[in-house]
Amino acid sequence: MTRYTPGGDEHLFVEYSEEMTLEAFFTSILVSQELAVRKIDGITENCPANASLQVRFDPDVIAARDVQRELEDIEAAFGDVDKVLDTRIVEIPVLYNDPWTHEVLMRFRERHQDPDSTDIEYAARINDLSGVDAFIEAHSSTPWFVSTVGFVAGLPFMYQMVERRRQLQVPKYLTPRTDTPRLTVGHGGCFACIYSVRGAGGYQMFGVTPIPIYDVEQRQPHLRNSMIFFRAGDIVKFRPVDRAEYDELVAQVDQGAFQLRTADVRFELDAYTADQTGYPTTLVEALNGR
Structure with a gap:
């Protein structure tokens, strides 16, 4: 009620x-x-x-x-x-296990539940996954819904589009850090996020994306219409990249030449509820023009 x-x-x-x-x-x-x-x-x-x-x-x-x-x-x-939402799906490349969040998380191990492991190792273990690679697969293989944007300017909170039993869940740090790298892909509770700016934070840190999602100067093509990229209702598909591709994408961003992969989609709640495994796959296929 x-x-x-x-x-x-x-x-x-x-x-x-x-x-x-x-x-x-x-x-x-x-x-x-x-x-x-x-x-x-x-x-x-x-x-x-x-x-x-x-x-x-x-x-x-x-x-x-x-x-x-x-x-x-x-x-x-x-x-x-019918509950139908005309929205878009966005592909976000992620360098998991990157050196920048690793350096920060090692500085704050005393604030963590498991000081002897990394954030992503801890997340894999408490989700009963076999290791880091299995966690990355679980994190990136299914799309996420942007349910709200805020806390700091442009930061999206994302809800995983899988059955409740498969949702990744990880508690926040015992006490917040005073530092989090900009564009960190984080996780707290059942929500993923992307830190739009550098600053304090308590979410577990799994990697970084090279793609700016907030810029007051609106220098990137995908930010020309708004300094804040994400909006509630967006669907996000994470794509793992290696260090070489990450560096190449950073160079494209620096040159203002990066083109974000997006596609318009219609999300139907009843169709998703009826098939929570197959229906999200059809949304992801829209990124490939299928």
Whole structure:
């Protein structure tokens, strides 16, 4: 049952579920999109998240109870329609086990659950995988849903598109680090992320991508329309690369010549629910024009 909670005088927090599910996420993003389409006087912005939505409004123009009434009306309407999202799938190259995150994680071993192993070794072990290679395969072989963007500018939180029993889960560091390399591919709980900037962090570190996802100067082709690349509803497919390819991609980025692989897709929640193994494969095939 949806729960509505006031957030001061100007915000209404809407919680669709106490746990992250794609069903709750879909409700959040579809309500958010419809709310934007309606352009209700007094509602100034809304932000969908993993299983919730926060709406900002001007109380001098519209009352909180009227905002809630609009949201309830939108949610009720979605009970009779298919949950479909027109979005895009994006390929993100990753150098797993890179030297930069390795140097940082070794500096902070005293803050880690297992000081005698690396982050990715620890993640493989607690997920009952045979080793690092098996973990990389599990991490990169299936797509991920971007459920929300934030915490710091442009950072995507991603939810793995597999059955619940197969989801990779790793706790955060016991206490946060004071350093995380920019563009680190991290993981905390059941969520993957990409650190858009260098800074503090507590997620396990598995590798780095050479692809900028946030740039105020918008120098890259894929950032020309927005300084923040990711948006909620994007689908991400990680692709492992070796050091030679990583360096080549960095050079392309430096020259402004890198072309990000993306494809438009239509995601149907019922189709995914019916076949959580085969359906994601059809989305990935869109990157190859199939």
